[in-house]
Amino acid sequence: MSVMIERSRLTLRRHVETLFGFGLLLPSMLIFLVFFYAPAVFLVYISFFHWNIFTSRSAFVGFENFIILIHQPLFWQSLANSLYYTAVIVPSVTMLALGLALLLRGGIRSKGGSAIRSMVFLPHVTPVVATSIIWIWLFDPQFGLINAVLGFFHLPQPGWLGSTHWAMPAVMIFSLWHSLGLYTVLFLGALSTLPRGVMEAAQLDNARSWYLFRRIIWPLVSPVTFFVVVLATINALQTFSQIYTLTGGPHGGAGGPAFATTTDSILIYQTAFIYQHFSLASAMSLILFILILALTLLQKWIADRLVFYR
Template sequence: MGRVPATARGARLHLRTWRDDPWLALGLCLPALLILLIFHVAPALFVFYISFTRWNLGTNPVWIGLQNFSDMLRSPDFWHSLRVTAEFTVGNVVLSLALALAVALLITAVVRGRAFYRSAYFVPNVTPLVSTSVAWLWVFDPGHGLINSILGLFHITGPQWLGSTAWAIPAVTLFSVWHDLGFGVVLFLAGLTGVPRELQEAAQVDGAGTWGVFRHVTWPLLTPVTFLFLILATVASLRTFTQVYTLAQGGPVNATTVTTYYIYEQAFQFFHFGYGSAVSVAPFLIIAAVVAIQFRVAGRRVFYGR
């Protein structure tokens, strides 16, 4: 590209067009801005106010200071919901990561049918959660469900799944892994296309085995994608509500009452808006903390360079 003549450069500096008009910028952003400010930003600020009040259905809010927060920190139900959320999140993220990466590596290794496998593994992901989780109620049935029928073929008596306090969270996790697997596969496939084949081949020439190539070439180059996956999967897991509602309604005996379900219960079944708001500040803080921790860890571990 040639040098811009000095006169043209000067002329461009003085040329004022619609690109310099702040009113046009504001006007074009206004529809989006109004919706976001009124229905998302204002509520996000208002939730802090509500959390300092006692506000039940049909009453006016009464300022009670930090009462809701101290109630929350002393409530075993709140801590229980955090523990259930953590159990679900760890199981869901770890299983999804391992399976999605394995499937993506296999798809990258075959030559024909990549597009087919990618789409086919993605199918469960587009199904609405309510529709498929309703169908999975039957899959999980202890007597005649698909899973226990298959286990029965091997003379294994399957667990009660959604009817058991110990197996309800594993069941919800299993469903979630099944539903979301395709998303991780697509993400890792996109990441794997960015790993140069010459590097893998060079490592093979130098005597690295399949595991060695993966461990020392593919995996380090994949860390940015893995990091993105970890953040997205963790945040999505922390926010899970729909399948908990449709599969188990938080039960049995609160076994699947994740924090989002606890908020729902407090605010929209018992109509404790104030207390519910105090609890709903928790996901915000937890998600922010998790993302911050992951960024810190990633700062040391993620390989961005060439």
């Protein structure tokens, strides 16, 4: 009898603890629910409607929004721009970050290690909009520092943000500068966990620079490489702030010139908040979501064949 009471007391206590735990989670769960999940679900909903934020009248239109998009060249161009941006940014940021991490690896173990790490990481913690404005000056075709340096070496001086050819590369350069630190620090972490014995064995086996990297280091950091590639891809497909800031201002509406930097997130923003086509923007978001999901699954599928987990 007393055992049963004891046991029910225990269960009661466990229940109270569980409830208390959920209670602690509740505020953040509410915030997520209201500002992330509910809008996301709502977005799927309105992408099948004609929906207007100012009136309560909305009509179910099925796939009409999607059909409109398919016949809209700008939608395809924005997708192409996004993919162009992603295809350049992801491999280059991954390789540069890994290369930088390999170069800094020795320095990290020395006394100034944390200072080096902070310096590398610093650009990533600066606000995108503020630093973008600085980079607008740097990219200025006539008075910018970049063209001054190029001119000094008698190299061609592109029009950067004013040129349809060079606007996107300019955005890419800024994004590389801003995000490289994060990925470098991730790689530095991975390199610091390389098993010491294995590295020493490789040293005794006379494995030198490229062979050591190709056969030992690269495979052993492959899980972090996979993480970096996935993260960089998602970030690249969603890039917004730097494009908005860099290509807005004196060069007219964001995404220019001549839609050269109109990526899907820029187009979604403009469709929703400038042209007030919320349903169309939602449909685009849904497509972007599916695209990111598909790419991530593809990467996962590839990774399962290439990545080695210890």
